[in-house]
Amino acid sequence: MTDQIAPPRPAETLSSPFGPGWTSAAIAVHSVREIATPLLMQLDVAEHGSIVIDFRHHAFAWDRAVTTFPAAPSSVSVYTQTVSESTPSPFPLPGYDLDPLLWFVGLNSFASERASWLRPDERYRLLRWPNLTGLRHSIDQMRMIALLSNSSLTPSELASAVQTSPAEAQRLVNALSLMGILRVSTDVSAPLTRPRTATRQESSLFQRLRKRLGL
């Protein structure tokens, strides 16, 4: 059983000028993580009930299967509530791991454009791999994550390296950034680390194994 967050005072309600979809939730989550204050958050998702997030425990609760997140809800209302470190969680712990929710929200916000907290000409590198067994992902996303674990890249450089669209690369960067697992390089003069040898995709073991395993 999940307790609802107590009715929020107006000052704790974040209005959404971003219309339908997950963008307002993404901005709210990113803001909360930036200030690193103990907070609960409730996302009221149109026709899909309420998601309650306890950032202290990197966990959330929802009365539906986590595989049924709607990609484009008609509205998401965001409420926050400050708590102390000792305040009991509103749901039984451990709850659901927060990373899959952040991954999903990050991928499905900002209409595949750059997230509002990111800046042009930034390069990104992975701080740690996301736990891919817990996330729905594509093979291209896996390849882009492998690149980001070895080099600092802009979304356009990333897209070019795996021959996917810039929008797909931007979605991935938005998601990894929302999860807090990207290191940002703002020194645009920093030399770009490029592969010393280009891997011919059609001849790689990865591609042959992918074909053999039917992935």
Place this chain on the structure above:
Amino acid sequence: MAEHVILFAGPMGAGKTTAIRSLSEIDVVSTEAANTDRETSDKATTTVALDYGEIDLDGLEKVRLYGIPGQRRFDFMWQILKERAKGMVLLINNDAQHPLQQMLEFLTEFDDLYRRGGVIIGITRTDVTTRPTVADYAKALSAERPDLIVPIFTVDPRNADEMRMVLMTLIVNIETRESFGPLEASL
């Protein structure tokens, strides 16, 4: 015939044999014996020599899967196999004693593979205990080896889809690292 050797390492009871069974296209050749160390692991049997399985790519190329014994008294076999290995899946059971320390010890043993991106870590038995978390493993690894980023996933060795994804991630990471050249020791 081209061969690619993938090792499955980790402490006793981490699920190495099961993981290879999930991936192999042939009946896995397993050499197991009665476990005389029931204090470390409650398994009745444990791998004492090797498990072997394989994936045939096109009749001319094979991925060979070797499960290597978890106990240190067999570490002479680690040396033989790691020289042939392209990569390694390190499985750590989350309910083991000192799992973070076990992970670091195995990575030290397989440092060459580790440095060239040839290691992926699978945390098993997270249904038994949820802590340490993946973030805890990543933090421990970063404190010890800040120069390297290793994929760390939770995984159920019985789940063939998850094991295929682990294997694919290992291979893509190796090939990506190879394209950037070897890491310098000073990094």
